[in-house]
Amino acid sequence: MKRAFTAIFLLCICSGLASAQIGMYQHGSVIRMHMADCGVTRHSFITNFGSPATPNVEEYCPEYTLLSDNVVYLIVGKSSSQLIPLAQSIDFRLQKSELAVRVDDAKRESKFTIKEMMVRSEWERIQRHMEDRMKSSEEQTALKSRD
Amino acid sequence: MNEKHPLSSLLAVFGRRNRLRLSLFPLVLVASFFPSHSAVGLSPIGAEDPGNDTYHSTASEVRLVFFATDEHNHNVQDIQKDDFAVVDDENVIREFRSFTPSASIKLDVIVLIDSSDSILPHFQQEITNVAQLISQSSWSPEDNVSAMSFAGLQAHLICSRNCRSSFTVDQVVPGGAATPLLDAVETATTLLSQRRQPDVWPVIILFSDGDDTISKASFKDVQERILATGAQIYAVDVRNSGRSRTQNATLQSLAADSGGRCVWLSEGANEIFSEVIDDLHSARVVTYALPQSNSAFHSIRILPTHNLNLQFRCRRGYYHPVAGLHQEDNP
Numbered sequence: 379m380k381r382a383f384t385a386i387f388l389l390c391i392c393s394g395l396a397s398a399q400i401g402m403y404q405h406g407s408v409i410r411m412h413m414a415d416c417g418v419t420r421h422s423f424i425t426n427f428g429s430p431a432t433p434n435v436e437e438y439c440p441e442y443t444l445l446s447d448n449v450v451y452l453i454v455g456k457s458s459s460q461l462i463p464l465a466q467s468i469d470f471r472l473q474k475s476e477l478a479v480r481v482d483d484a485k486r487e488s489k490f491t492i493k494e495m496m497v498r499s500e501w502e503r504i505q506r507h508m509e510d511r512m513k514s515s516e517e518q519t520a521l522k523s524r525d
Numbered sequence: 526m527n528e529k530h531p532l533s534s535l536l537a538v539f540g541r542r543n544r545l546r547l548s549l550f551p552l553v554l555v556a557s558f559f560p561s562h563s564a565v566g567l568s569p570i571g572a573e574d575p576g577n578d579t580y581h582s583t584a585s586e587v588r589l590v591f592f593a594t595d596e597h598n599h600n601v602q603d604i605q606k607d608d609f610a611v612v613d614d615e616n617v618i619r620e621f622r623s624f625t626p627s628a629s630i631k632l633d634v635i636v637l638i639d640s641s642d643s644i645l646p647h648f649q650q651e652i653t654n655v656a657q658l659i660s661q662s663s664w665s666p667e668d669n670v671s672a673m674s675f676a677g678l679q680a681h682l683i684c685s686r687n688c689r690s691s692f693t694v695d696q697v698v699p700g701g702a703a704t705p706l707l708d709a710v711e712t713a714t715t716l717l718s719q720r721r722q723p724d725v726w727p728v729i730i731l732f733s734d735g736d737d738t739i740s741k742a743s744f745k746d747v748q749e750r751i752l753a754t755g756a757q758i759y760a761v762d763v764r765n766s767g768r769s770r771t772q773n774a775t776l777q778s779l780a781a782d783s784g785g786r787c788v789w790l791s792e793g794a795n796e797i798f799s800e801v802i803d804d805l806h807s808a809r810v811v812t813y814a815l816p817q818s819n820s821a822f823h824s825i826r827i828l829p830t831h832n833l834n835l836q837f838r839c840r841r842g843y844y845h846p847v848a849g850l851h852q853e854d855n856p
Binding site for chain 1: 610
């Protein structure tokens with residue numbers, strides 16, 4: 379009887395932890411992606427400690443703009459093959475100075491370096507400003523071509 | 526809380542226990558900062574009336590042919606439109622106007638045959654395979670098949686559109702010291718471009734050893750022309766399959782940039798046909814609204830939305846002229 383209670387108790391704790399883990403995730407959507415230089419840090423390390431004969435092979439890592447409810451993140455993968463599934467909505471959580479993205483329906487997480495962050499309202503304000511500038515330039519170009 | 530103040534908003538978001546170092550500076554998003562004219566997609570452009578007035582219209586749709594394979598490089602047939610996203614000039618696109626299998630598209634195929642001296646030891650095998658490809662492949666009745674040979678200084682058209690009924694092996698005469706490979710590809714691409722129609726898929730099947738010796742066109746020129754046309758290149762390396770990637774780099778690059786494949790003649794006719802023809806049949810076509818960009822060249826990449834084992838192959842990008850853009854802005 380005592381063992382049964384212990385088992386039930388442990389089960390409750392485990393399920394509680396699991397639900398807490400799931401609850402930790404925020405949701406976001408990747409809106410932009412490009413391949414960027416993997417980082418100055420790695421290059422300088424190779425330059426300082428690598429053998430002189432080591433060829434300077436440029437590696438490009440994926441860089442994503444991740445839009446969440448309140449914050450916009452610019453995150454960078456640690457290798458060229460570290461990809462995020464580009465679903466409409468992805469789950470992620472902040473872990474120390476990194477951003478962990480849930481991949482393959484929670485079977486594993488993939489960690490990305492946070493390169494930049496910005497409040498979404500501020501980001502949207504900049505976007506509107508950019509769009510306005512673009513529209514006015516388009517109008518000017520249209521006027522010129524009409525002339 | 527004043528939402529306009531970045532620091533206060535961030536503190537509200539993360540709370541005081543969050544130890545993240547927050548670097549607050551704007552995310553500089555490359556696209557959509559400078560104007561782009563009305564988008565010119567890859568669909569038909571322009572219309573003129575018979576009178577004096579000229580009406581200009583611009584299309585704003587990108588049409589993309591792609592292939593999906595699994596982790597073992599086998600074609601995946603049951604791809605749905607929510608299984609992938611297109612990254613067009615950094616913009617992630619998930620909203621598609623259409624998604625169809627390529628079986629509904631007509632093919633305009635040019636078979637380019639290297640008949641220069643450098644491939645003489647393999648010429649008989651090459652020309653036999655070409656004949657089999659043209660006559661025995663399961664083309665659709667509406668597909669056009671043309672053939673060109675190249676040696677010496679230029680390419681020669683053997684038959685145009687109707688090669689399935691008119692091509693014979695003796696029409697290709699071997700010989701010619703030089704190999705104008707890139708010039709021949711450029712000629713074929715120009716021909717495909719001149720007769721381009723929106724619902725026709727241009728394809729080049731190139732039989733060669735990849736050694737160019739005399740072309741006037743540069744590799745970059747040809748690459749750009751291929752991307753501008755949207756032609757897909759299947760390269761058949763007529764030399765043995767033991768050659769490394771660097772040894773047939775020209776053929777590999779031409780094929781990969783266009784979204785095609787490079788195969789070896791020594792693999793045998795059946796293997797080549799299954800590689801090329803199965804590939805053509807397994808393709809998917811997706812269309813989407815042209816994203817805004819200040820760059821004339823749009824790089825393209827297709828990535829999975831759920832299953833990271835899926836791999837997608839398509840052309841490297843396309844050109845969309847932007848008014849007022851300098852040539853240096855192009856790659």
